[in-house]
Amino acid sequence: MTEHHFSTEQVICPQCGSQRWRKLTSQWLCKNGHVIPTSAGLPDFSAGGTLAAQDRKLRDRLYNGLLGRYYGFMMPLLSMPARPILQSLSQWAVFFITWIVLFDLLWGMTVAFSGGHTVIGCLLLALLLASGAVLYRHSYLFWLLLVAIPVKLILLLRPYKPAETFPDVHRRWVNALKDAGCEQVLDVSTGTCNSLLRHGWTSLGAQLHGVDLSTTMLLQGADNAAAAGVPIQLYVADAQAMPFPDACMDLVLNYGALNGYQDQARALAEMARVLKPGGVLVCLDEQLYDRAGKLEKLYFEKVLASHDTIMRFPREAVPVVLDLVELHQIYQFYYLAIFRKA
Ligand SMILES: C[S@@+](CC[C@H](N)C(=O)[O-])C[C@H]1O[C@@H](n2cnc3c(N)ncnc32)[C@H](O)[C@@H]1O
Structure with missing residues (x-):
């Protein structure tokens, strides 16, 4: 195998640390012959049973x-009480249609049984039970059906205004990093690349890298980035054990993922490890605002943060090498934390 068969990537071989890779369809081979399998064409550094x-x-x-x-539809669906109505019209439409269908099934079944149409009644009962099974399996949808309207009304009646808005914080940091120079950006748990593409980071002109555990999400991310004309290197990898050398990134992003990891301390230490000294880490995730009432709390715990291992900013998990320079309660249900590596 001659040297020109190998491409130089930022990622390192977990076994020998080599950054020289030969890319084959079903696997990547490092210079020393260690194999990384591919999953739907993406190198999978998460394999090995350590997850x-x-x-x-x-x-x-x-x-x-x-x-x-269906992430592009489902995420706005789950957060629709907190989003402007005009931005989630199709989600509200599906919400109301679901209620109408469930009500019609129940009503139709009652009428069928009381009119002696047992076969139709049983059919409608089976459909109701199937809907119940889906809602049981995805209980966040069940709770959303129950609380979306009252929570929306509460949020409309008592709007929340942060000291600085989400777009303003982003604008300020994008400009600061443009001035400072920013060449390497890593989006940890990039998923569909939605946040990476939306908040101005691509205007830095840096080389972009994304890791995520889910191939389903990453393949959508690859499509979204290609549609936006943004080149990005994507890898399947665990945020808590990433295949990057120490101190190689100027900016690390982590949107909507930190609270869901099993071990926040390990993930933050890993993000700190790959940051260059002076590099910036931006984390956004779920946290309930102080003024929340019982219904907002219920919506937060059962819908938005139902998958989390911790439902607030994990302050105690921050390694000493990361200085917390800003912490915003950016929306009713989200914090935005910005760190600089010492
Ligand atoms: C709510 S999505 C956020 C996606 C994207 N950052 C965004 O803002 O749209 C959370 C993502 O974290 C990923 N994830 C969860 N645990 C992970 C882990 N241990 N390592 C890497 N990614 C992980 C999931 O696969 C999912 O794509």
């Missing part, structure tokens, strides 16, 4: 499942 139970469950049940397959 923690919570992370495996999240990947298999949620992000490789219903939520992940």
Whole structure:
């Protein structure tokens, strides 16, 4: 095998640390012959059975499942009470149609049985039970059906205004990093690349890298980035054991994932490890605002944060090498934390 068969990547071989790879369809081979399997064409650094139970469950049940397959619709659906109505019209339409269908099934079944149409009644009962099974399996949908309207009304009546808005915080940091120079950006748990593409980071002109555990999510991410004309290197990898050398990134992003990992301390230490000294880490995830009432709390715990191992900013998990420079309660249900590596 001659040297020109190998491409130089940022990622390192977990076994020997080599950064020289020969890319084959079904696997990547490092210079020393260690094999990394590919999953749907993406190198899979998560293989090897070391994945923690919570992370495996999240990947298999949620992000490789219903939520992940229809992420572009499902995520706005779950957060629709907190989003502007005009931005989630189709989600509200599906919500009301679901209620109408469930009500019609129940009403139709009652009429059928009381009119002696047993076969039709049994059919409608079977459909109701099947709907119940889906809602039982995806209990966040059941709770959303129950609380979406009252929570929306509460949020409309008592709007929340953070000291600085989400777009303003992003604008300020994108500009600061443009001035400072930013060449390597890693989006940890990039999923569909939704947040990476939306918040201005691509204007830095940096080389972009993304890791995620779910191939279902990453394949959508590859499509979304290609549609936006944004080149990015994507890898299947665990946020808590990433295949990057120390101190190679200027900026690390982590949107909507930190609270769901099994081990926040390990994930933050890993993100700190790959950051260059002076590099910036941005984390966003679920946290309930102080003014929340009982219904908002119920919606938060049963719908938005139902998959989390911790439902607030994990302050105690931050390694000493990371200085917390800003912590915002950016929306009613989300914090935004910005760190700089010492
Ligand atoms: C709510 S999604 C957020 C996706 C994206 N950052 C965004 O803002 O749209 C959470 C993502 O975290 C990923 N994830 C969960 N546990 C992970 C782990 N241990 N390592 C890497 N990614 C993980 C999931 O596969 C999923 O794509």
